[in-house]
Amino acid sequence: MGLPFERVWVTGASAGIGRATCLELARQGAKVAATARSEDKLAELTEEAAPLAGSITAYPGDITDAPRMRDIALGIQQDMGGIDVALLNAGTYLPLSIDTWSDESFADTYRLNVQGMVHCISAVLPVFKDQGKGHLALVSSIAGVKGLPTSAAYGSSKAAVTHMAEAMRCEQAATGIKVQVILPGFIKTPLTDKNEFPMPFLMPAEKAAKRIVSGLQSNRFEVTFPKRFTWMVKATAALPDFIYFPIIGKLTGSSRG
Ligand SMILES: NC(=O)c1ccc[n+]([C@@H]2O[C@H](COP(=O)([O-])OP(=O)(O)OC[C@H]3O[C@@H](n4cnc5c(N)ncnc54)[C@H](OP(=O)(O)O)[C@@H]3O)[C@@H](O)[C@H]2O)c1
Numbered sequence: 001m002g003l004p005f006e007r008v009w010v011t012g013a014s015a016g017i018g019r020a021t022c023l024e025l026a027r028q029g030a031k032v033a034a035t036a037r038s039e040d041k042l043a044e045l046t047e048e049a050a051p052l053a054g055s056i057t058a059y060p061g062d063i064t065d066a067p068r069m070r071d072i073a074l075g076i077q078q079d080m081g082g083i084d085v086a087l088l089n090a091g092t093y094l095p096l097s098i099d100t101w102s103d104e105s106f107a108d109t110y111r112l113n114v115q116g117m118v119h120c121i122s123a124v125l126p127v128f129k130d131q132g133k134g135h136l137a138l139v140s141s142i143a144g145v146k147g148l149p150t151s152a153a154y155g156s157s158k159a160a161v162t163h164m165a166e167a168m169r170c171e172q173a174a175t176g177i178k179v180q181v182i183l184p185g186f187i188k189t190p191l192t193d194k195n196e197f198p199m200p201f202l203m204p205a206e207k208a209a210k211r212i213v214s215g216l217q218s219n220r221f222e223v224t225f226p227k228r229f230t231w232m233v234k235a236t237a238a239l240p241d242f243i244y245f246p247i248i249g250k251l252t253g254s255s256r257g
Contacts, residue, residue: 002029004217005084005135009033009076011063011120012090013056014041016189017139020209021087026054028213033076033083035059036090063090063116066123073123082131085216086124088117089139089182091158093191095150106153113157117164128177135178137216137223138165142183142230146237146244149254169221181222182215184208185229197252201229 008025012018014036022032026049034042034056042058049056059075061068076083091113094105117138128134143151144158165181172179186192186199187208203226215223224230236247249255 003213005030007031007033007076007080007083008085008087009035009059009073009083009124010087010089011035012139013045014038016191017184017187017205017208017212018087018089019045020205021089021212022056023049023052024206024209024213026052026056029053031080032056033059033072033080035061035063035072037062063120064111066119069119069123073120073127077127077130083124083127083134085135085137086120087137087139087212087216088120090116090120091139091141093154096153097150101152109153109157113154114160117161121164125177133176133178135180135216136165136168137180137182137212138162139182139184140165142185142224142233144183145234148248149252165221178219180215180220182212183222183224183230185224185226185233201226 003025008030010018010022010025010032013022013034018036022034022045025032031054032049034045036042037060039058039060042060046056046058057079059072061072063069073083092109094109096102096105121136124134124136138161140161141154141158143155144162148155162181162183165179168177169179186202187205188202189205192199192202208225211225212223236244239247246255
């Protein structure tokens with residue numbers, strides 16, 4: 001069985017989850033429009049996809065540049081005749097705790113994870129409206145479910161992304177635009193390679209890509225993996241505060257007392 005969609009715009013395509021997902025989509029026959037800032041890495045990616053059933057075409061750009069995102073979405077529409085799915089994945093994690101609090105880290109995180117996401121949505125919505133249908137898949141994080149140590153900026157930015165997706169999902173029946181949120185646990189990528197803390201159930205990016213491509217074909221709102229870990233996080237988040245905070249302190253070694 002082939003994919004139920006053909007033309008997919010992927011942001012954050014030059015590394016990690018985005019790169020692996022572009023390749024998995026192309027393996028399964030999709031025409032992928034790949035966006036990231038690193039043109040050299042995108043060129044390598046398009047070359048790697050050459051023998052695959054589908055294709056990957058580079059549309060380089062910085063998602064914090066709103067006019068560039070609009071040009072890219074219109075460019076894909078012209079070149080490919082439309083966009084079936086926008087998998088908005090570009091994002092970053094800058095650790096931030098009370099000891100290292102900084103306006104700059106917060107602003108950088110929000111500029112990319114929240115405002116950049118908004119620029120991409122603003123760019124693709126006119127295309128979806130023209131078509132009378134579309135599919136938005138926003139890559140958030142399980143870290144956005146409830147506060148975790150060093151995640152004041154990252155976790156709150158991802159909570160905003162999840163909330164955005166929930167709000168738009170409420171309008172799905174009226175707009176014809178399918179909305180999903182992707183909530184990964186720990187995935188092995190250049191982003192997590194920098195982490196010095198233990199990452200339970202760390203999943204290879206290629207496996208995460210398969211989960212995403214399968215999730216995009218479902219009608220579920222939330223696509224989350226590895227489930228053993230993300231469900232544990234959700235169950236812990238549902239505990240009363242007087243249990244949640246001491247448990248998180250113990251599990252992460254972040255409590256000082
Ligand atoms: N890895 C995990 O464990 C994990 C867990 C939960 C959620 N996530 C989320 O999954 C997404 C991908 O994470 P990852 O681990 O694959 O990260 P990664 O390995 O650091 O890759 C990030 C990608 O985003 C692109 N990017 C960064 N800034 C950009 C900008 N301003 N404009 C356009 N593209 C930009 C990077 O390419 P360029 O540098 O070439 O622009 C790269 O392709 C992120 O949203 C992250 O928050 C990851």
